[in-house]
Amino acid sequence: MKRAVIPVIAVALAVCAAAAVILIPKPGYAKEGRMVRARYTAYLNRASSGEADDSSGDGGEPELPFYFHVPDGFLETKMGDKEFVTPINPFDTPEIWLELDGAEERHDASQLAKEIVDTASTRELLLYCMNYNFDIDVFMFDSLQDGIDMVKESFNGLRELFSREDASEALVELYRLYDPAEQYASDEFSTVRFHYLEALLSSAEVLNSLTKDEASVLAASCAEKLTWIMETEDCPYSMGTTVYLAVLSQYMCNNDFAEIADSSQGVLDYLASGRLVLDDIDDETLGKLYLSAAEFIKVNGEEEQGE
Numbered sequence: 001m002k003r004a005v006i007p008v009i010a011v012a013l014a015v016c017a018a019a020a021v022i023l024i025p026k027p028g029y030a031k032e033g034r035m036v037r038a039r040y041t042a043y044l045n046r047a048s049s050g051e052a053d054d055s056s057g058d059g060g061e062p063e064l065p066f067y068f069h070v071p072d073g074f075l076e077t078k079m080g081d082k083e084f085v086t087p088i089n090p091f092d093t094p095e096i097w098l099e100l101d102g103a104e105e106r107h108d109a110s111q112l113a114k115e116i117v118d119t120a121s122t123r124e125l126l127l128y129c130m131n132y133n134f135d136i137d138v139f140m141f142d143s144l145q146d147g148i149d150m151v152k153e154s155f156n157g158l159r160e161l162f163s164r165e166d167a168s169e170a171l172v173e174l175y176r177l178y179d180p181a182e183q184y185a186s187d188e189f190s191t192v193r194f195h196y197l198e199a200l201l202s203s204a205e206v207l208n209s210l211t212k213d214e215a216s217v218l219a220a221s222c223a224e225k226l227t228w229i230m231e232t233e234d235c236p237y238s239m240g241t242t243v244y245l246a247v248l249s250q251y252m253c254n255n256d257f258a259e260i261a262d263s264s265q266g267v268l269d270y271l272a273s274g275r276l277v278l279d280d281i282d283d284e285t286l287g288k289l290y291l292s293a294a295e296f297i298k299v300n301g302e303e304e305q306g307e
Contacts, residue, residue, distance in 0.1 A: 033286030037278065043230060047238065066091045068130040068193055069186035071177035075123060084127035086110055110134060112157045122164045126174060128157050135196045144199045144241075158200075168209045171201050176221045180228060184236055191237050198241040202248055215253035216300050222246035223297050247271075250293050257292045260285065 067085045072078075088109040090097045100106045110133040112120075120128065129135075132155055138147035152158045161167050175197055183190040200206065201218065210218065222245050229239045250257040251271075261267045266280030267289075 029285075029287030029291070030283040031287065032290055033283030033288075036286050036290045037283065039230070040278070043239070064186065064188040066188050068127060069183055069190075070127060071174070071179065071182075074127075074174055074177055084124065085131045086112065086128075086133065089133055107134065107154050110155065112160075117156060117160045122161070122166045122170045123174075125157060125161050125164070126167075126170045129155075129161055129200070130174075130193055130197065132157060136192055138196055138199045144202055145204060148199060148203045162203075162205050168206045168214060171197070171206055172210070172214045172218050172221075175201060176217055178221075178225075180225060180237055181232075194237060195241045198245045202241070202245050207248055207252060210249075210252060212253050215249050216296075219246065219249040219253055219293075220297050220300060222249055223293070246293070250296065254292060254296045257289060257296065260288045260292060 065081065066089075067082050070079070070081050070084075085092070086109070087093070088096055088100075097106065097109075100109060112128055116128065117125075132151075134151070134154070137151050137154070138144065141147040141150060148158075152162060164170075178194065178197065180190070180194060183194065187193065222242060226239060226242050226246060229235050229237050229242060247261075251261060252258075261271070264281060264285045266277065266282075267285065269280065270276050
């Protein structure tokens with residue numbers, strides 16, 4: 001039976017910040033936890049100083065393409081990136097878009113044609129969802145799950161995607177192939193779309209349908225992207241949803257990590273509320289969680305190399 005989780009908007013959880021892919025010698029859990037806490041604090045200081053800029057565009061005409069850049073290898077047959085954009089959108093048809101009477105008509109114009117819904121493969125459907133004109137709506141509610149539920153109500157593409165049995169496989173594979181640096185150089189709205197993809201992956205429907213192998217791939221991908229965000233100077237991406245997704249995927253596939261998390265009221269409160277009170281999680285627990293995640297990534301990476 002899969003472990004139930006409560007996807008919620010979360011501030012970065014320090015225990016998985018830049019999860020290492022190499023097993024660190026254990027000098028003591030508390031000492032390791034203090035190191036994680038210090039790195040997290042340093043990241044917060046860097047982000048609050050404006051060095052971590054999570055914005056795309058300036059509200060004017062995009063300098064880069066406005067549509068999602070499809071990673072190589074995601075589709076069996078390569079197709080143009082712009083094929084997955086609805087005919088009416090703010091950039092191709094600005095005059096028509098502005099003439100629409102308010103949000104309701106613009107939402108209506110952003111729906112997928114019935115033929116697309118009925119005939120598109122799951123991966124193609126996901127690409128249409130990545131170009132949804134109102135993807136940012138996911139982040140406008142009290143929790144990510146609430147946001148996803150509301151977008152599902154307003155967008156037929158996401159409703160259809162989540163009804164597909166292979167939706168989780170497509171989402172995990174797109175995230176695995178997603179190169180944040182490449183996307184940032186190719187897509188005007190890459191930072192929004194990156195966290196939008198993570199939000200979709202964090203939804204209850206997706207998490208509870210993952211196989212253990214899919215959850216393991218997701219955990220490794222999160223660790224890789226967290227490391228890149230933490231180590232990249234002036235990184236344009238924030239790590240909030242990335243860390244949250246990393247915690248959820250570890251909780252789903254790493255029994256040791258889940259057992260440690262379940263023994264800490266501070267971590268349980270975080271999972272339940274989405275609000276991190278770091279003082280409620282002791283250094284020893286932070287160290288145990290960090291090393292558990294690092295070892296899991298290392299062991300699973302070695303198994304994949306050996307296959």
